Amino acid sequence: MPTIRRLTALEILDSRGRPTVQATCELSDGTVGTASVPSGASTGTAEALELRDGDPRRYGGLGCRKAVAHIHQELHQALSGRPFETQQELDQAMVALDGTPNKARLGANALLAVSLAFARATAHHRGVPLYEQFATILAQTDGGQAPASFRLPRPTINLFSGGKHAGGQVPIQDVLVVPARARTMDEALSTTYAVYQAAADLCRRKYQMRALTADEGGLAPPFPHAQAMLEDAVAAIRAAGFVPGQEVALAIDVASTHFFQDGRYHLGEEPHDSLAQIQVVRQWVEAYPIVSVEDALAEDDWEHWPELRRQLGERVLTLGDDLLCTNPARIQRAIELGAANALLLKVNQIGTLSEAAQAFVLARRAGWQVTVSARSGETEDNWLADLAVGWGGDQIKVGSITQSERLAKYNRLLAIEVAAGFPLVAWPG
Structure with missing residues (x-):
């Protein structure tokens, strides 16, 4: 070397x-x-x-x-x-x-x-392609193993945004499209395009606004409340000609830390405690085709994350972002508590590739799913796509299908698909 x-x-x-x-x-x-x-x-x-x-x-x-x-x-x-x-x-x-x-x-x-x-x-x-180098790094990390065969991560793609990614018109941060039945990356993106265009048309008719976008490209009309984001997302899926929950599902990033103050969650008109917050999220999951819930509780509300995980059960990913921060010590604590079953992996949360690989290995050994994620402030660099392929990420969360810094990653995945013919990861279950 x-x-x-x-x-x-x-x-x-x-x-x-x-x-x-x-x-x-x-x-x-x-x-x-x-x-x-x-x-x-x-x-x-x-x-x-x-x-x-x-x-x-x-x-x-x-x-x-x-x-x-x-x-x-x-x-x-x-x-x-x-x-x-x-x-x-x-x-x-x-x-x-x-x-x-x-x-x-x-x-x-x-x-x-x-x-x-x-x-x-x-x-x-x-x-070698960059994804092969990333696979080598994973194999060298703390007894980790490179994927036996490469696959493409299934995208979870921003549709609507609020919170810190938009104007704070609603507290929760993102509602995302999950093209659950797509068999290829090309089909996943074309499915999402149809839903996104239907949602943009909905925004024009219902909110009298153009398709103005938030930090990660999600649409950000003036929703009256968080539930409206979910209702409009389901309406957009149907308007695009898909069956909600079968062909296209939803994921949500609640980002609860940002509306958690003095031990209370300020989500609606009246602040409520952790147990009430869990029930709100559970009701959403029961009412809408939600398959992944990110940061439903605040990052230091450790006491209640195990109950959240129990309430959501196995059919939904209890995904930790702010809770875990791609930090091996926090991930180990969450494993021991039974606080989550999925890791949102952001390499810059920990600071080096090797430490992020340690976080990935820990999550995998616990049987967790891993969603490899971009950030709200991105660049046109596409290394994240190779990382998700090389490490065998289950999902990839890049942002919407607009804006070049997001498309650079999706286009790289399309190129890998054409060049290597890797299959798309199935949604768990």
């Missing part, structure tokens, strides 16, 4: 017009890999720290020049010329160099950019 010759970086803009980091890793044989990292809006408190400049005169303090400088200087000086036989060796060296529990000194955005750029450079050096 060649050594790292040079690490460079650039401050670029994400899909919300905010700065993020792009890194380039050049190996000693001349092989080059470049990668860009995303940034979240709906972030958990346990996430690794994105390093921002804090200068209010520039991008409102959100600049990333410090993170870029760390790649050009300290990370380049510490890593160049050293032999790294595996991704784990590189990532461990960066974590040790940072020396903080949440990557606060050098920045998780700097470390992840280098981690990804090294992985892509290594794939180029080996002459």
Whole structure:
């Protein structure tokens, strides 16, 4: 394996017009890999720290020049010329160099950019697709195993948005389309297109508004309440000619942490406690064709997550995002408590590929499903599609079927499907 010759970086803009980091890793044989990292809006408190400049005169303090400088200087000086036989060796060296529990000194955005750029450079050096390099990383991680055969993750695709991804017109964050019967990625996307266009037409007729979109491309009309999002989603599925719950199902991202205050959930007109919140979500699941529920409770409401999991049962994914933060320690706690049965995996929540792979392995060993997820602030880089294929993710959550930073991932999955002929993962059960 060649050594790292040079690490460079650039401050670029994400899909919300905010700065993020792009890194380039050049190996000693001349092989080059470049990668860009995303940034979240709906972030958990346990996430690794994105390093921002804090200068209010520039991008409102959100600049990333410090993170870029760390790649050009300290990370380049510490890593160049050293032999790294595996991704784990590189990532461990960066974590040790940072020396903080949440990557606060050098920045998780700097470390992840280098981690990804090294992985892509290594794939180029080996002459293999990036998803094969990701599979190798997984196989090298804590006894993990690469998928026996590659598959394409089933997409869960934003239809309607509220919360922090839109104007906060309703508290819950997203209602997503699950093309449950689609047999190929091409069919999944064409099915979703039909539902999305039906929903856009519904927005014009019912809310007298154009198809204005939220951070991840979801439609965001002025819903009067959360239940209206679900009712309109079912109406759009029917208008597109599909049977709700059979051909097309729904997933919801409740993002409860953002409306949890003083021990109460401020979801409707009257705030309520955790047990009442569980009952609200259970009623939704019983009334609508919902197959996945993300963050139905707040990130630190650990006491009640096991009851949520019990109430939702086996036919619905109890999906943890803010609860778990792709953090192995939090995932292990959730496994022991029986708090979830699915992980939303976001690599930038933990800060390096190797640590994210550890989180994936833990979830898999517990028998969990894994949804590989993008962030609200994305770039046109498509490495996430390869990651979901290489690690054998069950689902992929990228956003809607609009906006180039979302389509880059879907188009990469289409290209892999055509080139390799991999099948689409079936929905569990």
